[in-house]
Amino acid sequence: MKALVAPAYGPVDRLRIREVPDRSPGPGQVLVRVQAAALNPFDVKLVTGELREMFPVRHPFVLGMDATGVVSAVGEGVSRFAVGDEVIAYAGAASGTIAEYVLVGDGPELVHRPRALPPVQAAALPTVAMTAHCVLAAAALEPGDTVLVVGATGGVGALVVQQAAESGVRVLATAAPADTAYIRGLGAHETIDHTGGDTPAKVRQLHPEGLDVVVDLINAGPALTPTAGIVRPGGRLVSTLYGPAEVDGIVPVYVRMTASIGDLPRQAERAAADRMSIEVAATYPFDRAGQAMRDLAAGRYTRGKIVITF
Numbered sequence: 144m145k146a147l148v149a150p151a152y153g154p155v156d157r158l159r160i161r162e163v164p165d166r167s168p169g170p171g172q173v174l175v176r177v178q179a180a181a182l183n184p185f186d187v188k189l190v191t192g193e194l195r196e197m198f199p200v201r202h203p204f205v206l207g208m209d210a211t212g213v214v215s216a217v218g219e220g221v222s223r224f225a226v227g228d229e230v231i232a233y234a235g236a237a238s239g240t241i242a243e244y245v246l247v248g249d250g251p252e253l254v255h256r257p258r259a260l261p262p263v264q265a266a267a268l269p270t271v272a273m274t275a276h277c278v279l280a281a282a283a284l285e286p287g288d289t290v291l292v293v294g295a296t297g298g299v300g301a302l303v304v305q306q307a308a309e310s311g312v313r314v315l316a317t318a319a320p321a322d323t324a325y326i327r328g329l330g331a332h333e334t335i336d337h338t339g340g341d342t343p344a345k346v347r348q349l350h351p352e353g354l355d356v357v358v359d360l361i362n363a364g365p366a367l368t369p370t371a372g373i374v375r376p377g378g379r380l381v382s383t384l385y386g387p388a389e390v391d392g393i394v395p396v397y398v399r400m401t402a403s404i405g406d407l408p409r410q411a412e413r414a415a416a417d418r419m420s421i422e423v424a425a426t427y428p429f430d431r432a433g434q435a436m437r438d439l440a441a442g443r444y445t446r447g448k449i450v451i452t453f
């Protein structure tokens with residue numbers, strides 16, 4: 144079968160579509176013929192080796208974590224799925240979804256695709272939806288809270304904005320002027336222009352008392368220090384990246400997405416019922432998957448997901 148492959152750690156322009164060994168399901172596994180697969184910024188970090196200490200990969204490495212497709216074969220012990228079922232899959236970094244076929248475990252990372260949810264939107268769903276669910280669980284928002292989402296136009300950020308707004312809290316979000324209407328349409332009550340000047344300083348000027356919760360999906364390490372400065376005493380700083388154990392008296396909560404608590408079935412049903420908007424910035428055919436990765440790494444798209452179609 145064919146797949147988008149990284150031969151070794153290095154720049155994304157070394158990615159190529161190559162023949163790799165065919166896959167077959169073992170016990171508790173499902174083989175899915177891929178219809179569409181989504182890219183994530185995390186894929187770029189895996190390719191370049193930026194996170195090799197925390198998330199090492201074996202080469203040749205097949206890219207991609209999210210997909211939708213049709214069950215092609217099932218392994219021993221699988222009873223929830225049958226050949227021909229249409230599914231949504233989160234494969235993590237172990238199998239690789241930018242490929243003609245992907246192997247997925249029979250667990251919370253594999254669900255039936257609701258008929259009302261198109262394949263492209265379904266492929267864009269797993270990582271961002273499950274991560275947003277885990278972020279909001281860590282944020283523990285309460286009635287009357289004010290939350291700032293840094294990185295609101297990305298796949299995870301857009302869902303955090305939507306679901307936080309649904310919970311009844313006041314939502315602030317960073318956004319470029321061109322994206323202001325989009326973010327407000329998702330439910331943000333206030334936007335902060337991050338394209339010019341000191342964003343934390345702007346927030347402090349507007350909210351000198353500090354904010355109850357800040358969700359930072361962009362900054363990591365020492366760069367979290369300015370963000371921590373806009374959290375009120377006793378407030379919460381939530382990050383999906385990494386950083387110090389304590390920043391200016393604030394103990395950040397670092398979130399790693401876990402499929403078992405990511406609630407993918409409910410998220411898929413919400414998207415199918417138009418109760419959650421999944422933004423797709425662009426689609427590329429499989430033979431241009433390498434270009435799609437280069438465009439992702441270059442930051443060509445400011446919001447939404449990139450999806451590869453087969």
